[in-house]
Amino acid sequence: xxxxxxxxxxxxxIDRALADTGLQRALGxxxxxxxxxxxxxxxxxxxxxxxxxxxRAAKLGALASLDRHLEALxxxxxxxxxxxxxxxxxxxxxxxxxxxxxxxxxxxxxxxxSMATEEIxxxxxxxxxxLRVVETDLGEYIVQQAGEAPSHIIVPAIHKTRADVxxxxxxxxxxxxxxxxxxxxxxxxxxxxxxxxxxxxGITGANFAIAATGSLVIVENEGNARxxxxxxxxxxxxxxxxxxxxxxxTVGTLLSLLARSATGQRMTSYVSVLGGPRGxxxxxxxxxxxxxxxxxxxxxxxxDPVLRESLACIRCGACLNACPVYGRIGGxxxxxAVPGPIGAVVAPTIQGTPDAAALPFASSLCxxxxxxxxxxxxxxxxxxxxxxxxxxxxxxxxxxxxxxLARMAARVxxxxxxYRVATALLRGLTRGLSRFGPAQRLPGVAAWTGPRTLPEPAxxxxxxxxxxxxx
Amino acid sequence: MGETRAEFLARVRDALARGxxxxxxxxxxxxxxxxxxxxxAASFAAELExxxxxxxxxxxxxxxxxxxxxxxxxxxxxxxxxxxxxxLEDFGLDAALATTPARLEICRPGAPAxxxxxxxxxxAITAAEAGLADTxxxxxxxxxxxxxxxxxxxxxxxxxxxxxxxxxxxxxxxASEARxxxxxxxLVTGPSRTADIEMILTRGVHGPRxxxxxxxxxx
Numbered sequence: 001x002x003x004x005x006x007x008x009x010x011x012x013x014i015d016r017a018l019a020d021t022g023l024q025r026a027l028g029x030x031x032x033x034x035x036x037x038x039x040x041x042x043x044x045x046x047x048x049x050x051x052x053x054x055x056r057a058a059k060l061g062a063l064a065s066l067d068r069h070l071e072a073l074x075x076x077x078x079x080x081x082x083x084x085x086x087x088x089x090x091x092x093x094x095x096x097x098x099x100x101x102x103x104x105x106x107x108x109x110x111x112x113x114s115m116a117t118e119e120i121x122x123x124x125x126x127x128x129x130x131l132r133v134v135e136t137d138l139g140e141y142i143v144q145q146a147g148e149a150p151s152h153i154i155v156p157a158i159h160k161t162r163a164d165v166x167x168x169x170x171x172x173x174x175x176x177x178x179x180x181x182x183x184x185x186x187x188x189x190x191x192x193x194x195x196x197x198x199x200x201x202g203i204t205g206a207n208f209a210i211a212a213t214g215s216l217v218i219v220e221n222e223g224n225a226r227x228x229x230x231x232x233x234x235x236x237x238x239x240x241x242x243x244x245x246x247x248x249x250t251v252g253t254l255l256s257l258l259a260r261s262a263t264g265q266r267m268t269s270y271v272s273v274l275g276g277p278r279g280x281x282x283x284x285x286x287x288x289x290x291x292x293x294x295x296x297x298x299x300x301x302x303x304d305p306v307l308r309e310s311l312a313c314i315r316c317g318a319c320l321n322a323c324p325v326y327g328r329i330g331g332x333x334x335x336x337a338v339p340g341p342i343g344a345v346v347a348p349t350i351q352g353t354p355d356a357a358a359l360p361f362a363s364s365l366c367x368x369x370x371x372x373x374x375x376x377x378x379x380x381x382x383x384x385x386x387x388x389x390x391x392x393x394x395x396x397x398x399x400x401x402x403x404x405l406a407r408m409a410a411r412v413x414x415x416x417x418x419y420r421v422a423t424a425l426l427r428g429l430t431r432g433l434s435r436f437g438p439a440q441r442l443p444g445v446a447a448w449t450g451p452r453t454l455p456e457p458a459x460x461x462x463x464x465x466x467x468x469x470x471x
Numbered sequence: 472m473g474e475t476r477a478e479f480l481a482r483v484r485d486a487l488a489r490g491x492x493x494x495x496x497x498x499x500x501x502x503x504x505x506x507x508x509x510x511x512a513a514s515f516a517a518e519l520e521x522x523x524x525x526x527x528x529x530x531x532x533x534x535x536x537x538x539x540x541x542x543x544x545x546x547x548x549x550x551x552x553x554x555x556x557x558x559l560e561d562f563g564l565d566a567a568l569a570t571t572p573a574r575l576e577i578c579r580p581g582a583p584a585x586x587x588x589x590x591x592x593x594x595a596i597t598a599a600e601a602g603l604a605d606t607x608x609x610x611x612x613x614x615x616x617x618x619x620x621x622x623x624x625x626x627x628x629x630x631x632x633x634x635x636x637x638x639x640x641x642x643x644x645x646a647s648e649a650r651x652x653x654x655x656x657x658l659v660t661g662p663s664r665t666a667d668i669e670m671i672l673t674r675g676v677h678g679p680r681x682x683x684x685x686x687x688x689x690x
């Protein structure tokens with residue numbers, strides 16, 4: 001299921017999310033815990049700041065020579081016996097994967113968690129092509145069985161309570177009710193084990209790819225990515241092109257930051273470093289390996305001096321956990337595979353719909369995201385840049401009132417006399433509004449004044465005090 | 472289908488050229504020198520136990536067989552499989568395991584692994600090529616007699632690691648790996664885990680629920 005569905009406009013999805021008490025309850029505890037775990041992990045890491053500086057420089061440096069690294073990666077993967085495919089967009093990527101599956105005679109596909117495959121809406125396409133697709137990450141399995149999209153890039157079923165999962169498994173598995181997380185997990189493990197053993201093809205993402213060695217690096221806690229990339233005869237990895245890094249030392253730096261930023265762990269349970277198909281001296285592993293490199297709008301981000309650094313993202317989810325907006329509306333409201341601040345930055349370019357263009361506006365620009373980003377991406381700056389691009393593209397979309405206000409502001413700010421008159425008027429108005437409570441609920445201003453406490457203006461303007469005290 | 476490599480990279484190069492106009496040059500920043508744990512073996516044990524692994528410290532290789540046999544009994548393992556890696560032969564495992572009720576299979580080099588059979592194994596024994604002291608991480612190197620699937624299918628994994636093979640930290644391992652990269656390589660830090668259901672931690676999701684590391688000194 002893809003997170004890119006836009007059945008209702010963004011504003012409506014927000015309202016629905018805020019009214020969803022189950023979602024609010026689920027988000028309330030979990031996002032804060034992840035944020036706290038991250039903070040504690042970095043408090044225990046004296047080299048944290050220096051690692052983040054090095055990581056940012058390494059990623060930006062890699063992006064500056066992205067073509068060279070992609071070329072080196074492809075050559076190394078092919079030298080290891082793997083195949084490399086180049087997907088300009090989501091449609092091409094889907095066609096490539098379906099073609100691989102058909103030529104391999106695959107009937108069942110096991111998948112481990114991959115935001116790139118969510119972005120290209122791969123699962124529905126595979127199913128339409130006659131394949132049975134089984135998500136194997138526990139959270140992804142849960143949302144797949146529920147017919148939903150994942151709502152967080154690290155904890156896909158964050159919006160579901162344990163009771164939700166109990167009901168779901170009872171309904172879709174037809175087994176008796178399991179009440180504990182332990183029992184539910186054991187049930188999922190037993191069922192999915194059969195799929196791992198029987199599937200002809202495994203699809204994973206990749207956290208990084210090392211250009212120097214042609215290695216894929218896959219980071220996880222459950223072990224399902226290991227199984228997806230080991231047991232089936234064919235392994236397909238779909239990866240955003242920006243994930244390629246030059247060498248092992250860069251991966252070392254990034255790995256030191258990834259788990260800490262995502263969940264507060266020092267290392268995840270498993271990090272697989274794979275060279276493609278089964279080696280000559282290996283006794284298991286896939287016979288066939290395919291790496292699908294995905295552009296899908298990333299080259300547009302690359303071409304933009306301000307937006308380019310969004311490609312430094314290592315998909316840790318820290319910005320989601322820090323964001324007060326994400327923390328209230330959850331992932332589904334964004335309508336894009338990757339939600340939160342980084343999603344709001346890249347979706348307008350990658351998805352390109354008017355709905356996606358609205359995402360950067362749902363932010364107070366508090367900067368909490370920039371504070372926690374392990375590669376120090378200046379997310380607020382890019383949110384502003386995307387807002388500017390949205391407006392430049394279609395000014396007719398601007399309301400008449402907004403355009404009128406902007407013109408008036410330009411005239412007032414252009415003359416000192418008009419400015420003084422306007423501020424005197426505003427003082428009086430603010431004093432009136434703050435003294436006369438019901439005025440705050442007037443239509444038109446209520447959206448702004450309702451949730452805010454209006455300040456009482458000063459008795460006299462600072463300008464006058466300054467002139468008097470200095471004069 | 473997809474594009475050609477040339478088409479794809481041409482678009483990337485074009486994007487780089489367009490974007491480079493007002494970008495400052497990227498200055499590389501050296502990563503910091505990471506702290507060396509003063510007692511690597513103790514650090515390894517503490518870190519791995521903190522994430523739910525169990526560490527058994529032994530003074531010498533002579534004690535390994537007996538300890539592993541004890542673990543096999545403790546875990547009530549009926550079927551045990553071990554990698555056929557030459558390094559494991561030194562520990563006298565087979566003789567020690569013969570004293571337990573478990574049936575032992577040894578993975579032979581060259582023979583394709585019978586994965587369905589491995590899926591029924593109760594306890595898997597492998598060597599660890601190396602370890603990372605500051606995170607309690609094992610470095611597994613699947614190969615001729617060490618299937619990738621061996622250490623992930625069984626519910627209990629016993630790994631034998633020599634103290635002298637400990638790197639201080641990931642950065643040191645990365646530097647070493649850069650000099651001699653080999654695939655595949657699996658870094659294992661604790662049992663399989665998830666918190667996907669209401670952030671409640673459960674172990675043994677798809678990989679092992681129990682990880683024992685026998686950490687062998689050079690005594």
